[in-house]
Amino acid sequence: MKWSEICIHTTEEAVDAVTNILYEAGAGGVVIEDAQDFQNTLSGGIADYALDPADFPLEGVNVKAYLPMNSFLGETVEEIKQSLNSLLLYDIDLGDGRITLSEHNEEEWATAWKKYYKPVRVGNHFYIAPAWENFVPEDAGRRVIELDPGMAFGTGTHPTTVLCIEALEKYLPENAKLLDIGTGTGVLSIASAKLGARHVDAVDLDAVAVQSARINVKLNHVKDVVSVSQNNLSDSIDGQYQVIVANLLAELVIRLADENVARLLDHDDGVLITSGIIKPKKDQVTEALSRSGLRVIEEMDSGDWIALIAARVD
Template identity: 75%
Template structure:
């Protein structure tokens, strides 16, 4: 079977929004090539330093590549994608040049080629993140191993925004905590929380494919007795209170989450960990949190990304 690779050159800020458009259009998989990754020093789970091949990455910005089956509907699908990407400008999302290019690949080429982007790596101080197909034997037995099958469109758990959330969980998650994971994606943050000692985790995502991906990974990591997966729009109709709410979302969605009453879901001494925030939009998020009674107590950054830790204002 032949697949058409559609490549959208955009910005880090637009990655999640563009990715959502692509899998809603029926993409058979998504690869993210971020030029910022070339500036980082990557440490494998075995402790060795490895470098990425610059030929696989754009000189600047981000390439988001999706794979669509070559069929009679391809032309219409591509036009819908173009229109949806252009509509992101209405939400004040910086698309960069938004250049779209195409190429064709055989299924066998795509199915194996994308795996070169994903190796076992050390994350934070207490985790390894490894693909399920890797024959990985951790050298440091004090670290937890999170095995992920990233599925078709939900990443490898090593994006800076995810790493910031894991580091914040390592720092702030109390033992036996009740956790709400909003926008769970692969479920990696829920798995991390469970392995760090959470007693109960509710993980929600609006997209049913993300829910299926998270359910698979929860079982792979044997934390299904702790983590519940549910299809849900942000924190709508969720009841009770939580010790930690973690939300790895776009800045606009973090603002919408705060306006939707997330503060009411945070217990008296509880915390909100919010990531996926591009630096230029940090002040907007801080202001939105303050309007709903949440005060930022810590800020973490990686490249152009910010994670905020907030609690209810005294």
């Protein structure tokens, strides 16, 4: 079968939104080529795995998706363009938003993205490695999180995910109860379990992500700790948690705050760890958290991305 590869050149800020648009358009798979990821690999990655600089843009991010070549392809591409334009209404910087198309065979797109996904060191405690590689860590003191993203977005190495893991290493108490909102592939829930959480509730609105997270939880032997379910943000969630982690777009973090996610935090020592926030939107998120009764106790950054750690004012 023939497939058309659509490549959108954009910014780190827009990657999640662009990816969602492509999946909604019926993409059969997605590849993320981030110039910053390549630079990070040069400066701190695992030397055994060499990446080809020709596969990465000089700046920004290429988001590639694969669409079946049929009589509706033209209409699908036009719908994608319209959806991209609508992101501007939410003040999401698309960069140049350049779109290119090329033709591929099914065998090519089905495995193409895997060549970009290699083991990497994350935080002080982990390697994140693809499940299909027999990876033996160089540092025996680090734990391995095995991931198979499947059709869900995320390999666990995006700066926002790394920031969340670093924050979890610092703020997650032993035997804590944790809520992971927008779990995706489940990487943050798995990391929390391996760091000593006694129970993790992982939720995501996307049924594909829920399925992927459940597979990865089983792969990492933490299904006795992590429970994965389909849910819209914090809707209908009761109880209290020592830690809530939400790696989401800034707009969704603001919505969470406005829905008073603070009610779910433990009164004594609960913390909210949130990332996915581009630097220009930090003040908007901070103000929303303040309105909900939370104060920011630490700010972490990686490139253009911010993670905020907040606690209850009372």
